Amino acid sequence: MSRVVRAGALSVRWEPRAAAVGVGLLAVGLAAAVFVVGTGDFPISAPEVVRALVGQGDQATTFIVTELRLPRAAVGLLAGLALGISGAIFQSMSRNPLGSPDLIGFTTGASTGALLQILVFGGGTLAIAAGSVAGAVGTAAAVYALSYRGGGVSGHRLVLIGVGAAAMLEAANSYLITRAELREAYEAAFWLTGSLNNRGWEHAAPLGWALAVLVPLALAYGRRLTMGELGDDAAQALGVPVQRSRAVLVAVGVGLTAVSATAVGPVPFVALVAPQLARRLTRRTGPHLMSAGLMGAALLSVGDLISLKLPVAVPVGVVTGALGGLYLVWLLAATGRKGTT
Amino acid sequence: MSTPVREAPVRKEPVRAAAALGRAGGLLILAGALVAAMAASLAIGAENIPLGRVVDGLLHPDGSREALIVQDLRVPRTLLGVVVGASLGLAGALMQALTRNPLAEPGLLGVNGGAAFAVVLVIAFLDTRTSLVYVWAAFAGAAGAAVLVYAVGSYGRAGATPGRLVLAGAALNAVFSALTAGVMLLDPRTFDGFRFWQVGSLASRDLEVVAQLGPFMLAGAVLGLLLARPLNALALGEDAGRALGVSPARTRALGALAIVVLCGSATAAAGPIWFLGLAVPFMVRSLVGPDQRWVLPYSLLLAPVLLLAADIAGRVVARPGELETGIVTAFVGAPVFIWMVRRGKAPKQ
Structure with missing residues (x-):
């Protein structure tokens, strides 16, 4: 499937299938974003949206597209990318498909x-x-500190302690919701479901800057995850500084979780399911951060488009949860038919 | 994920007998603790009632205020705590043994998600005030969701492997919680009703709830306890289990049935109570090891002790109001769980 392309001292592993899947997912995400921009009280056709984006549209359309609606689409794509990558990092590190940041408390901490x-x-x-970033980072720091023992952190212990922290924070969230006044609690529930309504450049720009730093870091360290999955000792023997890589990857993963939660709220399921779906599509055995991230972006973007087209107004989190879940069900059934797991 | 089971070292018979005796003694101590917790649950509350008066009120209901409190409020609440706790503890232990995943909890079979969705539908579209409607809707939702999860997880030639069941459960749970959120956010009135249901609580339930769901829980508990030996055999791997005369498919199907009945009725009776089903079996395994013949009964007894203790604590800390049981279990259980994981007693991956 894959082969290595060499140019002098440099070599790159070229995987046609993974690359094709990545390009396909990117195309899906961007296409959905174009239609998101076109949807609203004043519908704009897809060609017009593209023309406005490249600076060829008329003034009114360009204003609506670039100032009013593009931020929403951009936030959707970027937050999806962040969720997919952070999910892949934590699932690979914990070697558990359930080890997504939703499950181990970081997202819950952001909500708190x-x-x-x-x-x-x-x-x-x-x-x-600021509250959600502080919540996510604080939770992550506490979980990391609590799982530090005997000079290191084991991925397994990190997940277990994260699950404990998540349960506690979940209870705190319920406490806050049941004690609050109905109107405020209702508003908070929208936030908790994950919503892309009323997003402007003030949301999209900081998200973009944060990802410009975090995504390259994640990709640079992502290769070490593959070796980490062999076990700490084997990875060490292959020359990976296990503890330092893990600390950097946890920090990057938490950062990605925090900025995405800040931008769209704790959208469920994207971080959990995107890496699984990407892995099945690329048929790779190891983690692949970029395809997981692109899958996340496509999921969130398509989910947003569907939530806009539905007859009743629902936040995007409702759609991603239902959509991602159903797709996973379908995949399970499809693989079950072939007799593989 | 691999099994939390270690190879049992070959030991001499007297040592094993002594260990068994110790574990049986532990079980007795737990049973004693449960009785003590029940007594405390009858006596302690917004108004403390001395134990002597509690017994009086139970034996000779004289219509006094205290007798009424005990009879109408504390007895249903305590019994509910016992059956709900026992169900969740046993269901959790079964779930972790079946999936061989120490992170698995009964909710992963879609039970909580299905129950929540059914309840939010009742709140949104049926104009009803009777709590029994909620209870049966939740039970039906839980059972329906679990059947769906099992159907998806066992579809095709691969069969219902633990990994596929967990994935199917996670997938359908997400679908259900998304639909629940969608319905919940339709209008503030629905949201208002649902936000209180989604915090598990033992308060203000009738004895009728226990009476109607009790038989289901009892059947589920018997079935679950009978699975201890087949589960032990399966822990060695499917082939070894088959060689020992155990059918993996049948054990899984029966185990799933027991989990659904136990966890479904517990959730129907008290709403979702987090964490008990996850943490109790985990603690128990670090106490008695991987033998399911001990893990299952220990979980069955330890969980209600902890649930009652949490319920009592919830009544005491916020007098004269109270904290919901579901919130207290998470707040008390989580630190204990974290401490045990840190101590390294966690079963290895």
Whole structure:
């Protein structure tokens, strides 16, 4: 399937299937984004959207496209990318398909931080964003510190302690929701479901900058995940500084989780399912961060488009949950028919 | 994910007998703790009632205020705590043994997701105030979801392997929770009803709930306990299990049935209670080892002790109001769980 392309001292592994899947997912995500931009009270056809994006449209259309609707589409793509990559990192590190940041408390911590801002302190958009980042980072730091023992952190222990922390924070969230006034709690519930409504450049720009730093870091260290999956000792023997790589990858994964939660709220299931779906499509045995990230972007973007086209207004989180879940069901059934697992 | 089971070292018979005696003694101690927890649950609350008066009130219901509190509020609540706790503990132990995944919890079979979806539909579209409607809707939702998960997970030639069941459960859970959120957010009234159901609580349930769901729980518990030996055999691997005369497919199907009945009725009775089904079997395994003949009964007894303790704590810390049991279990259980993981007693991957 794959072969190595060499040019002098440099060599790159070229995997046609993974590359094709990546290009396909990117195309799906971008196409969905174009239709998202075209949807609204003032519908714009896809060719017109593209013309406006390349600077050929008329003034009114260009304003609607670039100022009002493009931020939403951009936030969807970028947050999806972040969710997919962070899910792949944590699942690979814990060697458990359930080890996504939703499950091990980081997303829940982000929600707790945001809920505190919405329900208790009554903060605005910026305060909610800061609260959710602080919640995710604080949870991650606590989980990491608690799983540090005997000079290192084992991925297995990290997940178990994360599950404990998630349960506690979930309870805290429920406490806040049941004690709050109905109107505020209702608003908070929208946030908790994950929503892309009313997103502007003030959301998209910081997200873009954060990803410009975090994604290259993740990809640079991502290769070591493959060796990490062989076990700590084997990875060490292959020359991977296991503990340092793990610390960097945890930091990057938490960062990605935090910025995506800040931008769209804790959208369910994208981080859990994107790496699994990407892995099945590329038929790779190891983790592949880029295809997982592109899968996340495509999922969130398509999900947003569907949520916009539905007759009742639902937040995007409802659609991604249902869509991703059904797709996984279908994949399971399809592989079951062939008799593989 | 590999098994949490270690090879049992070959030991001399007297040592094994002593160990068995120790474990049986532990079981007795747990049973004693359960009785003590029940007594405390009857006595402690917004108004403390001395144990003597509790017994009086039970034996000679004289219509006094205290007798009424005990009879109408504390007895249903305590019994509910016992059956719900026992069901969740046993269901969790079965789930972890079946999937050979220490992270598995009964909710992964789609039970909680299905129950929640059924309840939110009732709140949104049926105008009803009777709690029994909620209970049966939740039970039906849980059972329906579990059947669906099992059908998806066992579809095709590969059969219902643990990994496929967990994946199917996670997938359908996500679908259900998305649909639940969609319905919940339709209007604030539905959201208001649902936000209180989604925090598990033992408070203000009738004895009728226990009476109606009790038989299901009992049947599930008997079935679950009978599976200890086949599960032990399967822990050695499917081939070894078959060689020992155990049918993996049948054991899994029966185990799943027991889990659904136990966990479905517990969730129907008290709403979703987090963490008990995950943490209790985990703690138990670090105490008694991997032998399911001990893990299952220990989980059955330890979980209600912890659930009652959490319920009592919830009544005491926020007097005269109270904290919901589901919140307390998570807040008390999680640190204990984290501490045990840190101590390294965690079963190895």
